[in-house]
Amino acid sequence: MRQILTAAMLSFCLLGGSASAQDVTKIKFTLDWKLQGIHAWCYWALDKGYFAGEKLDVSIDQGEGSAATVTRIMSGAYDAGFGDINAIIQNAAVKPAETPLMVYMVYSKAPFALLTKADGPVKSLKDLPSTRLGSPAGGAAFKLLPLLARTNGVDYASIKITQIAPNLQEQLLLQGQVDSVAVFSATSYMNLVSLKLDPDKDFRWMFYSDLGLDLYSNGIMVSQKLAKERPDAVRGLLRAINRSIKETLADPDAAIALLAKYEPLIKKDIERRRLLYVYQSLMDTPEARELGLGDVGETRLKSAISTIVTSFELPRSPNAGEVFDRGFLPDKAERTPPVIAP
Numbered sequence: 001m002r003q004i005l006t007a008a009m010l011s012f013c014l015l016g017g018s019a020s021a022q023d024v025t026k027i028k029f030t031l032d033w034k035l036q037g038i039h040a041w042c043y044w045a046l047d048k049g050y051f052a053g054e055k056l057d058v059s060i061d062q063g064e065g066s067a068a069t070v071t072r073i074m075s076g077a078y079d080a081g082f083g084d085i086n087a088i089i090q091n092a093a094v095k096p097a098e099t100p101l102m103v104y105m106v107y108s109k110a111p112f113a114l115l116t117k118a119d120g121p122v123k124s125l126k127d128l129p130s131t132r133l134g135s136p137a138g139g140a141a142f143k144l145l146p147l148l149a150r151t152n153g154v155d156y157a158s159i160k161i162t163q164i165a166p167n168l169q170e171q172l173l174l175q176g177q178v179d180s181v182a183v184f185s186a187t188s189y190m191n192l193v194s195l196k197l198d199p200d201k202d203f204r205w206m207f208y209s210d211l212g213l214d215l216y217s218n219g220i221m222v223s224q225k226l227a228k229e230r231p232d233a234v235r236g237l238l239r240a241i242n243r244s245i246k247e248t249l250a251d252p253d254a255a256i257a258l259l260a261k262y263e264p265l266i267k268k269d270i271e272r273r274r275l276l277y278v279y280q281s282l283m284d285t286p287e288a289r290e291l292g293l294g295d296v297g298e299t300r301l302k303s304a305i306s307t308i309v310t311s312f313e314l315p316r317s318p319n320a321g322e323v324f325d326r327g328f329l330p331d332k333a334e335r336t337p338p339v340i341a342p
Contacts, residue, residue, distance in 0.1 A: 023055055024055050024056065024057050025055060025056050025057065025230050025233040026056075026057045026058075026059075026079075027051075027056055027057070027058045027059070027079045027080055027226070027233065027237065028059055028061070028077070028078045028079050028080075029042070029058050029059065029060045029061070029078065029079070029080050029081055029082075030060075030061050030062075030063050030069055030072050030073070030078045030080075030081035030082070030083075031060065031061065031062050031063040031069075031081065031082050032063040032065065032066040032068075032069055032081070032082050032083050032084070032218060033062065033063050033064075033065065033066070033187070034062050034063075035062060035259065035262065035263040035266065036186075036187070036190075036266075036271060036274055037190075037252075037255075037256055037259065037266075037270070037271030037272060037273070037274040037275035037278075038186055038274060038275055038278045039082070039259070040248045040252075040255040040256060040258070040259045040271075040275055041241060041244040041245040041247075041248045041255070042060055042082070042241065042244070043060070043258060043259055043261075043262050044244040044247060044248050044255055044258060045058075045240040045241055045243070045244040046058060046060065047258055047261070048244070048247075050239075050240035050243055050244060051236075051237070051240050053240070054233070054236025054237065054239060054240050055233070055236065056233060056236055056237060056240070058237070061078075063081070063082070063083070065138050065139070065140070066082075066083045066084035066087070066140050066184075066217070066218050067083065067084050067086075067087035067138065067140055067143070068083070068138070069081040069082060069083025069084065069087070069221065070083055070084070070087040070088055070091055070099065070100060070221070071087075071091075073100040073221065073222075073223050074091065074095070074098050074099060074100065074223075076223075078223075079222065079223050079225075079226045080100075080220065080221065080222040080223065080226060080234075080237065081100075081220075081221055082106070082218060082219070082220060082221075083218060083219075083221055084140050084217055084218055085102045085105070085215075085216045085217065085218070085219060085221075085304075085323065085324070086140065086144070086215060086216075086217070086304075086308050087140070088100060088101075088102055088221060088323050089304070089305050089308040089309070089314075089318060089323055090308060090312055090314065092318035092322045092323055093309060093312075093314035093315060093316050093317065093318055094314070094315060094316075096318060096322055097224070098224070099224070099322070100221040100222055100223050100224065101221060101222055101224060101227055101322075101323070101324065101325045102219050102220070102221045102323060102324045102325070103219075103220055103221065103222055103227070103234060103238060103324070103325055103326075103328045103329070104219050104220035104238050104241065104242070104293075104294040104328075104329065105216055105219040105294055105295065105296050105324070106217075106218050106219045106220065106245075106283060106293075106294075107186075107216065107217035107218045107219065107278075107282045107283060108216065108282065108283060108285040108287050108288045108296075109207075109209055109217070109281065109282045109283075109285050110207075110208060110209050110213070110215045110216060110217040110282075111184050111185040111186045111207075111217055111218075111278075111281075111282055112140060112141040112144055112182070112183075112184065112185075112207070112208040112209075112213070112215070112217070113141065113182075113183055113184075113185045113188075113205050113206055113207045113208065114128075114133075114141075114148075114180050114181070114182055114183070114205075114206040115169075115170075115173065115180060115181050115182075115183045115188055115203055115204070115205060115206075116173070116179065116180045116181075116203065116204045116206070117173065117174075117202065117203060117204070118201065118202055118203055118204050120179055120180070120204075121179055122179050122180045122204075123204065124206070125148070125149070125152045125154050125206065125211060126152075126154065128149070128154055128158075128159050128180070129154065129155055129158035129159060130158055130159075130160065131159065131160065131179040131180065132160045132162055132177070132178045132179045132180075133145075133159050133160065133161055133162065133178060133179065133180045133181065133182065134161075134162045134163075134164040134169060134172055134173070134177070134178035134180070134181045134182075135161070135162075135163065135164065135169070135181060135182035135183075136163065136164065136165065136166045136169075137163045139166070139182060139183075139184070140184070140217075141182040141183055141184060141208070142182045144208060144213065144215075144311065145159075145182055146311065147213065147307065147308075147310075147311035147312075148208055148211060148212070148213055150311075151211070151212040151213060152211055152212060162177075162178055164178070164181075166187075169181040169183060169188065169191075170188060170191045170192055170195065174195075185205065185207070185281070185282075186274065186277070186278045186282065189274075189277055190270050190271075190273060190274040190277065193270060193273060194267065194270050213307065214300065214303070214304070215304045215307065215308075216296060216300075216301065216304055217282070219294075220237070220238065220241060220294075222234050222237070227325065227328070231328065234328045235328050235330075238294070238328055238329060238330060239330050239334075242293065242294060242330050242334060242335055243334075245293065246338050248275065249275070249276075249279055249338050249340050250338060250340070252272050252275050252276060253272065255272075255275065256268050256271050256272045256275065259271065276340065279340065280340075283337065284337045287300070288337050289336075289337055291332075292329075292332040292334075292335030292336060292337075293335040293336075293337055294326075294329050294330075294335050295326055295329060295332075295335070296324055296326070298320060301320050301323070301324060302320055305317060305318060305320065305323060
């Protein structure tokens with residue numbers, strides 16, 4: 001009798017363990033680029049057990065570009081990631097059933113900018129014709145450049161485009177091999193700091209958002225499959241990330257120290273400054289203070305979609321619901337942008 005009871009209890013435990021394992025959702029998550037301070041929140045959620053607390057088994061890989069996040073998810077290789085909403089718009093216009101959904105906007109202000117030397121020949125967009133502009137071929141800032149030029153009455157064909165490696169943009173500008181570069185400010189600003197230069201005094205930044213392209217940028221996106229089949233997992237993912245964003249900003253030293261466990265070669269002082277710079281310049285916007293972190297303005301989003309559709313001559317205009325779904329966001333009270341020390 002004792003053997004029968006023991007066998008029954010063992011069977012119950014095994015079945016219970018199996019059921020518990022099935023409750024855990026595995027999520028393959030891709031970043032937009034190599035590990036930087038701006039990704040500290042993702043590893044904070046992983047290390048602190050916030051993903052696990054939401055019954056998520058999250059694996060994180062480095063990325064190959066903010067637009068590549070979209071294609072990675074569309075391929076089925078990843079379930080979620082951190083990438084560019086403008087790439088979602090472009091893909092949703094032609095493959096609406098396959099394109100991922102943005103579910104949490106991180107960069108309320110787009111980081112796309114043209115960078116020039118303060119004493120260089122390019123002082124405004126009107127100076128671009130016949131000058132040399134460098135950019136990686138796949139960069140989001142470069143892909144939007146024709147629209148920026150058209151919006152500001154600049155002849156794009158007259159600009160001398162040079163394709164350059166992402167890690168050489170600032171160096172080639174400094175050497176005078178190009179007159180301007182199309183950059184992602186979150187990366188280039190700190191590259192200049194690491195070169196012992198003053199990004200604010202020695203250089204001129206022309207943000208697309210100040211020149212007629214009021215676009216959104218990077219945020220958390222998920223596959224339509226994950227959103228439809230595991231909506232609670234998506235909500236849990238955002239709860240964990242939202243909590244971690246606020247906690248990493250409250251204690252940036254601890255956040256960067258933790259990030260260094262995953263990438264020992266990072267320069268902690270540079271990445272700490274990058275984390276705070278990105279928050280102050282791209283995340284803590286008047287709109288984010290009004291709507292909460294993660295959300296977008298409906299009118300602004302529709303305008304951004306129209307802008308991208310026109311710029312890339314897309315065959316159809318996706319509706320806002322095909323691009324962004326706020327239904328997975330934590331409560332607004334939990335998404336108040338934190339006030340951090342200057």
